[in-house]
Amino acid sequence: MKKSKKILSLLACGAIAASATMGLAACGGDKDNTITVWAPQTQQTLVKKLVDDFLAANPDFGLKVDFGVCGEDNAYAKVSVDPQASADVYGFANDQLMNLKSCGGLSYLSDQMVNKIKETDEAAAVEAGKIGDKYYGYPYAADNGYFMYYDKSVVAEEDTTNLMSVINACKRKHKYFVMQMETDGAWYFGSFFYGAGGKYDLEWDGDELMTATCNFDAKAVDINGTVSDYSIGEIGSRAAMDAVNNKNAAGGFIHGNDTVIEQRLKDKNLGAVITGTWNASKIQEALGNNYAATACPQYTSSLDNHTYRMAPFIGYKLYAVNGFTKHVSESHRLAQYLASETAQQQRFNELQIGPSNLKIQQTEAVKNNVALQALFSQKDFAVVQTSLPDNYWSVLKTYAGDIYAGKITNDNLSTKLADLIKGLNVDNT
Amino acid sequence: MAKKLRSKKAVERGTNIAIYVILALISIIWLFPFFYLVIQSLRGETGTATPYFWPKEWTFNNYIKLFTDKSIFNFPKWYLTTLIISIFVTVIQTIFVLVTSYALSRMRFKMRKPLMNLMLVLGMFPGFMSMTAVYFLLKLLGLTQDMGLVGLVLVYVASSCMGYYVSKGFFDTIPKSLDEAARIDGASRHTVFIKIILPLAKPIIIYTILTAFMAPWGEYMFASLMAFGKQDYYNVAVGLKDMLDKEVADIYFTRFCAGSVIVSIPITALFFWLQKYYVEGVTGGSVKG
Numbered sequence: 217m218k219k220s221k222k223i224l225s226l227l228a229c230g231a232i233a234a235s236a237t238m239g240l241a242a243c244g245g246d247k248d249n250t251i252t253v254w255a256p257q258t259q260q261t262l263v264k265k266l267v268d269d270f271l272a273a274n275p276d277f278g279l280k281v282d283f284g285v286c287g288e289d290n291a292y293a294k295v296s297v298d299p300q301a302s303a304d305v306y307g308f309a310n311d312q313l314m315n316l317k318s319c320g321g322l323s324y325l326s327d328q329m330v331n332k333i334k335e336t337d338e339a340a341a342v343e344a345g346k347i348g349d350k351y352y353g354y355p356y357a358a359d360n361g362y363f364m365y366y367d368k369s370v371v372a373e374e375d376t377t378n379l380m381s382v383i384n385a386c387k388r389k390h391k392y393f394v395m396q397m398e399t400d401g402a403w404y405f406g407s408f409f410y411g412a413g414g415k416y417d418l419e420w421d422g423d424e425l426m427t428a429t430c431n432f433d434a435k436a437v438d439i440n441g442t443v444s445d446y447s448i449g450e451i452g453s454r455a456a457m458d459a460v461n462n463k464n465a466a467g468g469f470i471h472g473n474d475t476v477i478e479q480r481l482k483d484k485n486l487g488a489v490i491t492g493t494w495n496a497s498k499i500q501e502a503l504g505n506n507y508a509a510t511a512c513p514q515y516t517s518s519l520d521n522h523t524y525r526m527a528p529f530i531g532y533k534l535y536a537v538n539g540f541t542k543h544v545s546e547s548h549r550l551a552q553y554l555a556s557e558t559a560q561q562q563r564f565n566e567l568q569i570g571p572s573n574l575k576i577q578q579t580e581a582v583k584n585n586v587a588l589q590a591l592f593s594q595k596d597f598a599v600v601q602t603s604l605p606d607n608y609w610s611v612l613k614t615y616a617g618d619i620y621a622g623k624i625t626n627d628n629l630s631t632k633l634a635d636l637i638k639g640l641n642v643d644n645t
Numbered sequence: 646m647a648k649k650l651r652s653k654k655a656v657e658r659g660t661n662i663a664i665y666v667i668l669a670l671i672s673i674i675w676l677f678p679f680f681y682l683v684i685q686s687l688r689g690e691t692g693t694a695t696p697y698f699w700p701k702e703w704t705f706n707n708y709i710k711l712f713t714d715k716s717i718f719n720f721p722k723w724y725l726t727t728l729i730i731s732i733f734v735t736v737i738q739t740i741f742v743l744v745t746s747y748a749l750s751r752m753r754f755k756m757r758k759p760l761m762n763l764m765l766v767l768g769m770f771p772g773f774m775s776m777t778a779v780y781f782l783l784k785l786l787g788l789t790q791d792m793g794l795v796g797l798v799l800v801y802v803a804s805s806c807m808g809y810y811v812s813k814g815f816f817d818t819i820p821k822s823l824d825e826a827a828r829i830d831g832a833s834r835h836t837v838f839i840k841i842i843l844p845l846a847k848p849i850i851i852y853t854i855l856t857a858f859m860a861p862w863g864e865y866m867f868a869s870l871m872a873f874g875k876q877d878y879y880n881v882a883v884g885l886k887d888m889l890d891k892e893v894a895d896i897y898f899t900r901f902c903a904g905s906v907i908v909s910i911p912i913t914a915l916f917f918w919l920q921k922y923y924v925e926g927v928t929g930g931s932v933k934g
Contacts, residue, residue, distance in 0.1 A: 254874055257717055258892050284874030287890060294874060298780070301790065301873055474891075478692055494892070 251279050251543055251550060254286040254294075254306035262566055263554065270553045279546050288533050295321040295538070304541040305551045308353070309360060310344035310532045314603035317347055318423040323539045324350040329552060336557060340600055341572035344532040347423065353534025354555035356563065358577075359493045359570025360531030361598060362404060363590040364513060366488035367391065368506040376508075379455070379515040379526070382488050383462050383469055390467040391487030392480055397460070397471040397620035402612035403529060403601075404490060405619075407512060408452035410527035410599045412444075413437035416640065418602065425605055428642035432633065438522035439514065446519050449633040455515045455524070456619050463620075471620050493570060496587035509590035530591075530598035532572060611639035679909075686902035693898045707903040717893065719876065720904055723884040726794065728911070730880060731861045733798045738805040738857040743850065745806035747838050750816035751824060764807045772804070773866055780870050793871035793878045800867050801860060808856070815849040816842060851922035859912050881908050 255263040260283065267281045284303055286294050291308035296319045308316060316322050325333075330351045334342050337355050345353030366376060370389045375381035386393045396404045406414075413436055419427045432449035444451060462468035467487070472480070477495055480486035481502035489499070490512060500507045512526040535551040537544065553559060560571040564581070570588045571577055582588055615636050618624045624632050681698075688695070689702025711720045749761060779800060783789050788796035819842060827837050843850065861868075865882040872878040879887070885904045888897040916923070 256892060257887065257890055260717060282875075285876050285887065286874045287892065297870070298784070298873065301784065303874065474895075475693055478895075479696060498895075 248542065249279050250282050251305065251541075251547055252282045252284055252303040253550065253554070254284045254291075254303035256287040256307065257285055258567060259307075259563070260285065262562060266554060266559050266562065267550070269558075270550065274549075277546065277549075279543060281550070291536075292316050292319070292321075295319060299538065300540045302538055302540070304538050304543060304547040305535060305554065306538070307356070307533055307535050307554075310353070310534060311601050311603050313345060313347065313352065314420065314423050314425070316536065317352065320539045321536065322352040323537045323541065323544060323548075324352055325354070325548065329354075329548060332552070333555070336574065337555075337572045338574055338577070340530070340595075341532040341534075344600060344602075345534045345536075347420070353536045354551050355532050355534045355572040356555035356560055357533035357569050358530070358572035359588065359591060360533060360601070361591055361594065362490055362492045362528050363509060363511055363587075363594060364488055364490050365495070365499050365503075365507070365509045365587070365590075367486065367503050368508045370487040370506075373508075373510075376488075376510050377514055378523075379459060379513040382513055383459060386487030387462060387464065387466075387468045389487060391485050392467055392472075393459075393462075393469050393487055394472040394477055394480060394489040394491075395459075395469070396473055396490070397456075398613070398617045399473060400613075401471070401616035401620070402609045405456065405612060405616035406599075407526040407528045408456050408515075409448055411512075411514075411525040411597070412448045412451045414448045414452065416604070416608070418604070424644070425642060426645050428605055428608070428640065430637055430640045432637050432640075436517075436522075436524065438524050440523075442522060444517075444520050444522055446517070447633075449636065450629065451517050451519060451522075451524060453619065453624065453629060453633065454519050455517055456616070457624065458518055459515075460620055460622070493568070493587050493591060496568065500586070507586065509586045511590055511594045525597060527597045527599050528594060529601040530594065531601040605642055607639060607642065611636060682902050682905055685899060686906050688899050688902075691896055691899065693894050707899045708907070711900050711903050711907070718884060718888060718897070718900075720881075720884065720900075722877065723879045723881045724907070726878065727862055727880040727882075727908075730794060730797055730801070731858050731911075734801045734805075734861050735854055735857040737798070737802045739850065739853045741802060741806040742809055742812055742853050742857075743843070743846075744838075746809040746812035746816055747842060749809060750813045751821075751837075751842075752834070764809075767804070768807050776866060776870065779867075783871075789871055790873055790875060790878070793873075793875075797861075797868060797871050797880075800871075801864070805857070812846070812849045812853060815846060819845050848922040851919045855915060855919060855923060858915060862908055862912060 253263060253267065264283060267283075271277055271281065286303070286306060288307045288309045291306055292312040292315045295302045295306070295316060299319055299321045302321065313322075325345075330342075333351075333354055338358055341355035341358050342351065344355065345351050364376065364382070366382065370391050371382050371385040375385050383393045406416075409432055413434070414430065414432055416428065416430045418425060419429075432452070433447050436444040436446055436448045436451040438444060446454075459469050463470060467485070470476070472489075474491070474495060477486065477489055477491060478498060480489075481498065484502075486499075486502070489495075496509075512528050514523050514525040516523050535555045537547040537551050541547045557573050557575060560569075560573045560576050563569045564571050564576060568585065568588075570591060571582065576582060577592065615624075615632070618632065684698070684700065686707055687703050687705065688700035689704040689706070690700065715721070749757060780789065783796045783799070786796075788799065823841055823845075824837050827841050832840070861880065863882055864880065865886065868880040869883045869886075872880075872883060876884070876887075881904065885901055885908075888894070888901040888904070894901075
């Protein structure tokens with residue numbers, strides 16, 4: 217019995233001693249000469265390799281680099297919890313710019329750096345990191361958008377420019393046209409309005425949203441610049457309603473997320489789909505020789521017979537330097553390298569991530585990438601997705617869902633539209 | 646005409662059948678998620694949810710890859726981390742709970758009642774309400790990120806003595822005269838606890854160990870906050886959730902299922918091993934002597 221007592225007290229002492237010493241050891245850690253880099257799961261290996269290259273090329277750097285995992289789409293969610301403990305260098309999607317700035321998670325670029333990236337990268341990508349007259353990110357990817365993939369044996373190339381021809385071609389062959397209307401529908405659905413001249417203007421005071429105004433009740437403008445008798449909201453909504461009317465079990469329009477797309481590919485009944493580069497390899501594999509991609513189609517309104525286009529969102533990914541970093545200049549050097557031409561080239565080679573670097577965009581490999589070419593072909597009319605207020609997503613998502621469910625009809629369209637506009641407008645002044 | 650009479654046996658059989666059908670249905674509903682997880686973990690096709698239930702291709706690869714393919718996710722490491730946390734928590738928490746219960750059951754001191762009331766009230770607050778505050782406190786002490794595991798153990802055991810109810814109830818059932826006899830023979834409180842009470846309280850020790858061991862395996866919130874993106878310090882719950890990230894879920898969904906099944910193994914094993922004590926422990930405490 218004596219033994220058990222000893223063991224017990226030993227364990228207790230051991231536990232206390234262990235936690236105490238470990239706690240003390242923490243104070244003397246080498247946190248002060250380490251830079252932490254966050255990168256998404258799939259880029260971990262690549263980023264580690266890039267950092268190794270960087271350290272080898274810059275023996276004077278003098279700091280250690282540590283790694284963590286954080287998706288570009290999750291950057292704000294994570295950084296806002298504890299900006300001081302967050303990585304010194306991390307990637308983010310440009311729609312989180314304002315939020316990240318307001319929680320102190322961004323430090324601005326020197327003019328020299330700005331001039332450098334302005335030379336090498338797509339102008340819109342550089343602007344995507346701008347607040348006021350300061351720039352807060354090194355762009356490295358320009359592929360956060362959507363366009364149309366199609367099966368060449370189902371949709372003829374000349375039909376791809378018009379939404380209804382695409383849907384009809386799919387219907388004829390009993391295939392599906394997939395587009396997301398529910399869940400993340402707001403991201404895709406807005407393209408109907410933006411292509412008819414829709415605008416959603418945001419006014420910021422520093423990083424605080426003052427007003428948001430949408431002009432969906434203004435008169436629509438078609439691709440030739442002719443002003444219609446109908447409003448942007450009416451034209452856009454009616455086009456979507458017409459498309460949705462082709463919802464049919466045997467083929468035609470259906471709502472679908474990535475899982476549905478995958479399923480349609482497996483069942484070999486996908487005719488065309490509006491989605492982004494992340495599905496490229498899957499679709500290419502399934503469609504084989506019939507794999508093709510192009511810009512989002514135009515649509516002819518059944519109201520006034522004018523032609524409008526779907527103007528999709530385009531988003532960029534940038535490397536940021538944390539505003540709380542202890543090593544500002546070193547972090548900027550590293551962030552710049554992680555978004556440099558070399559890094560973007562490797563990112564494209566290994567993960568087919570669409571570069572924002574102009575030189576790489578012109579390389580043969582990128583030009584032969586069907587999906588990226590389709591995406592880049594939208595540059596002239598795509599709408600840069602900036603930091604949008606939460607109500608934008610919730611209100612538009614409900615609206616798109618209602619259209620898909622057939623809850624919006626010719627009779628209640630005007631009231632529903634008025635509600636939509638009311639829901640989108642924000643006034644915090 | 647008189648109502649047709651049925652024998653008692655027939656009536657009993659009827660009710661029994663009804664009861665068993667209901668029970669069977671309930672157990673199917675209850676077991677189904679776990680069953681689904683096991684089936685999915687053996688699925689050969691990739692992708693997240695499939696529209697059919699039975700896999701078209703069966704494989705054990707998901708389990709093998711989970712432990713061998715460490716290119717993106719280091720499952721074995723998370724598993725080990727969680728196991729270590731669990732062992733530490735089990736040891737410390739068991740000691741805390743038993744000691745507290747003994748004191749509150751046997752000793753009479755001025756603050757006993759107020760203390761018990763205080764613990765009751767404190768226990769009403771959900772732990773995660775103080776999460777952010779606790780996190781920043783630990784950060785001040787340097788017990789996050791690199792020292793996150795120590796911090797995690799601290800967080801898990803910090804208020805563990807408040808779970809003294811069941812074991813105190815059990816100690817209450819052990820006759821006081823045993824203590825008194827030992828005390829007359831010159832034993833100290835400590836000796837009484839170690840030599841008299843503990844050997845009699847095996848079921849409740851086992852119960853305490855089991856509950857303490859189980860908790861860290863499924864804990865997500867604190868664990869993710871402490872690791873803060875550093876994969877080396879993930880526990881299984883945080884790590885497995887990362888496998889469902891939209892970038893990788895397609896490939897890793899079946900492995901995620903395999904991982905979830907693996908997580909349940911140590912708990913289940915311990916449970917089966919200590920099962921007979923467990924039932925005694927839970928029910929024993931409820932009978933007041």
